[in-house]
Amino acid sequence: MLPLLICLIGVATAGASTATLFSAAIDEDKSRLKQIVNVQARLMEAVAKFDVEHGEAAHPDGSFVATMGQIVDAHKSLGGFGETGEFVIGKLINGEIAILQKPRFDGDVNFQVPPFIPEPMQRALNGETGEIIAIDYKGNQVLASYASVGILNIGLVAKIDTDEVYQPFIISGTIIAVLTLLMIVVGVYASRKFSVPFAQLEKSQTRFNKSQEFANIGTWDWNVKTGELYWSDRIAPLFGYKKDELETTYDNFVGSIHPDDRQMVTDAVTACVETGAEYNIEHRTLWPDGTVHWLHESGDVVRDDAGSPLNMLGVVQDITERKSMQEQLIQSSKMATLGEMATGVAHELNQPLNVIRMAVGNLKNKLKNNKLDVDHLNDKLNKVDSMVERAASIIDHMRIFGRTAASDTEPLIPVNIINGAMGLMGEQLRLANIDVTTTADEEDNLILGNQIQIEQVLLNLLTNARDAMKDNNGNKHIMFKVNSDDDSECVSIEVEDSGGGIDPEHLPRIFEPFYTTKEVGQGTGLGLSISYGIIAEMGGRIEAENTATGAKFIITLPARKRERAA
Numbered sequence: 001m002l003p004l005l006i007c008l009i010g011v012a013t014a015g016a017s018t019a020t021l022f023s024a025a026i027d028e029d030k031s032r033l034k035q036i037v038n039v040q041a042r043l044m045e046a047v048a049k050f051d052v053e054h055g056e057a058a059h060p061d062g063s064f065v066a067t068m069g070q071i072v073d074a075h076k077s078l079g080g081f082g083e084t085g086e087f088v089i090g091k092l093i094n095g096e097i098a099i100l101q102k103p104r105f106d107g108d109v110n111f112q113v114p115p116f117i118p119e120p121m122q123r124a125l126n127g128e129t130g131e132i133i134a135i136d137y138k139g140n141q142v143l144a145s146y147a148s149v150g151i152l153n154i155g156l157v158a159k160i161d162t163d164e165v166y167q168p169f170i171i172s173g174t175i176i177a178v179l180t181l182l183m184i185v186v187g188v189y190a191s192r193k194f195s196v197p198f199a200q201l202e203k204s205q206t207r208f209n210k211s212q213e214f215a216n217i218g219t220w221d222w223n224v225k226t227g228e229l230y231w232s233d234r235i236a237p238l239f240g241y242k243k244d245e246l247e248t249t250y251d252n253f254v255g256s257i258h259p260d261d262r263q264m265v266t267d268a269v270t271a272c273v274e275t276g277a278e279y280n281i282e283h284r285t286l287w288p289d290g291t292v293h294w295l296h297e298s299g300d301v302v303r304d305d306a307g308s309p310l311n312m313l314g315v316v317q318d319i320t321e322r323k324s325m326q327e328q329l330i331q332s333s334k335m336a337t338l339g340e341m342a343t344g345v346a347h348e349l350n351q352p353l354n355v356i357r358m359a360v361g362n363l364k365n366k367l368k369n370n371k372l373d374v375d376h377l378n379d380k381l382n383k384v385d386s387m388v389e390r391a392a393s394i395i396d397h398m399r400i401f402g403r404t405a406a407s408d409t410e411p412l413i414p415v416n417i418i419n420g421a422m423g424l425m426g427e428q429l430r431l432a433n434i435d436v437t438t439t440a441d442e443e444d445n446l447i448l449g450n451q452i453q454i455e456q457v458l459l460n461l462l463t464n465a466r467d468a469m470k471d472n473n474g475n476k477h478i479m480f481k482v483n484s485d486d487d488s489e490c491v492s493i494e495v496e497d498s499g500g501g502i503d504p505e506h507l508p509r510i511f512e513p514f515y516t517t518k519e520v521g522q523g524t525g526l527g528l529s530i531s532y533g534i535i536a537e538m539g540g541r542i543e544a545e546n547t548a549t550g551a552k553f554i555i556t557l558p559a560r561k562r563e564r565a566a
């Protein structure tokens with residue numbers, strides 16, 4: 001019976017893994033379709049908002065036709081995705097749903113009423129957003145994601161046939177079913193002949209490994225008591241090695257982690273084993289070719305009846321591409337901030353230039369009247385040198401700020417970060433008649449973070465505060481306050497303004513992407529969302545609350561104690 005039992009266990013494991021991967025693949029397809037349709041919808045909204053402001057006079061038929069013309073041109077160029085993926089645009093015309101769909105209706109802005117309206121489009125035009133499995137106009141079952149573009153009163157659907165999604169797993173399921181029957185027969189035969197047929201088990205394992213490779217996921221199982229470690233064939237490639245190049249040991253796992261992340265990962269493993277803390281982390285891995293990649297790992301511990309740890313199991317996945325997109329988004333936001341501050345920085349540079357011009361003019365008058373003495377000359381030259389140094393410092397700081405920030409964290413002085421942000425935006429605030437004050441505890445501990453990225457967060461908060469106070473005829477002020485919390489080993493930076501605060505209805509959602517309380521064309525809704533992500537990546541948090549006169553944002557980051565002189 002033992003050979004038969006082994007066969008059945010192998011089949012059950014392969015079936016369960018395939019089912020798990022099937023569920024993960026469906027979720028991934030849903031997420032992909034949702035991202036596609038939401039990105040398209042938001043881009044359409046952005047184009048529409050722009051045309052409302054700038055296209056009415058430029059286009060004789062109005063901003064809607066101008067916008068739809070751009071959308072149709074872009075829609076024609078979309079080749080779909082996969083073998084059956086399609087984009088569909090719909091609009092209510094005289095109470096009926098009309099469809100603009102490239103495979104069915106070519107031409108310009110040509111909405112036509114089809115005989116059958118699929119449910120996803122009905123929901124999109126009803127103002128809903130989501131995913132659904134439904135029947136499309138061809139009578140095929142599709143996985144669809146839908147969204148509403150409210151400003152244009154149109155609906156957008158991205159869909160793909162479920163047959164295309166299910167096909168790899170139908171094949172795998174058929175193979176597993178065949179293997180199940182075959183392995184049972186072999187198991188019965190082996191049980192009768194007292195032999196162990198390992199060939200079929202190896203085939204099952206091969207199928208299992210192929211399924212993991214298809215999903216780009218690696219699995220591992222670590223025996224906490226013996227230290228023995230198993231990982232699937234997909235693990236080694238995730239660390240930059242060929243399947244058989246990396247010996248399966250815990251030391252090799254730790255050695256493949258980026259040196260700056262090793263302590264964090266080993267601490268997370270220890271906490272999960274000893275206290276049951278969640279093991280769900282992102283970390284870098286250093287490949288043999290010197291390149292850096294990002295991995296996401298999650299796992300849990302299996303314990304005996306007494307609660308003692310037996311095994312730790314988990315999965316790992318490469319997220320390098322996703323991290324790269326996040327960095328690009330942060331960099332784009334930073335460059336947008338620099339562009340917005342250009343006028344203010346020009347004023348910031350004008351002050352030292354005016355001082356230099358006055359000093360030179362004074363020296364020329366003295367020279368012309370033969371009244372120039374060495375002490376006066378030296379005093380003016382020192383002033384010119386000081387102003388040149390100040391201007392160079394402003395330009396140099398803008399140059400450094402514009403670079404792509406490294407992902408490493410380092411000990412930083414909070415007040416220096418505030419001063420850096422004020423160096424780029426202080427003149428704008430002065431011209432807006434906004435007073436800025438900074439207070440810090442005597443116990444001014446260091447924080448662990450990335451200075452350029454924290455400055456980016458502060459600049460976003462300063463910009464929002466300035467905009468909130470633009471119509472304020474009373475006292476305009478921004479207060480920075482640095483607090484050191486020795487108990488929680490954290491340092492907080494508070495930014496408080498007198499701009500009237502945030503509507504309580506909006507307060508819970510201000511960190512959501514694309515959510516903005518500003519007027520159309522005045523904001524992307526990404527600033528606070530990106531700021532939230534930056535602080536979270538550094539192991540901190542950012543919160544918002546209202547005060548008696550305005551809004552207050554609290555940034556909390558891990559602290560690093562200063563080394564005191566003996």
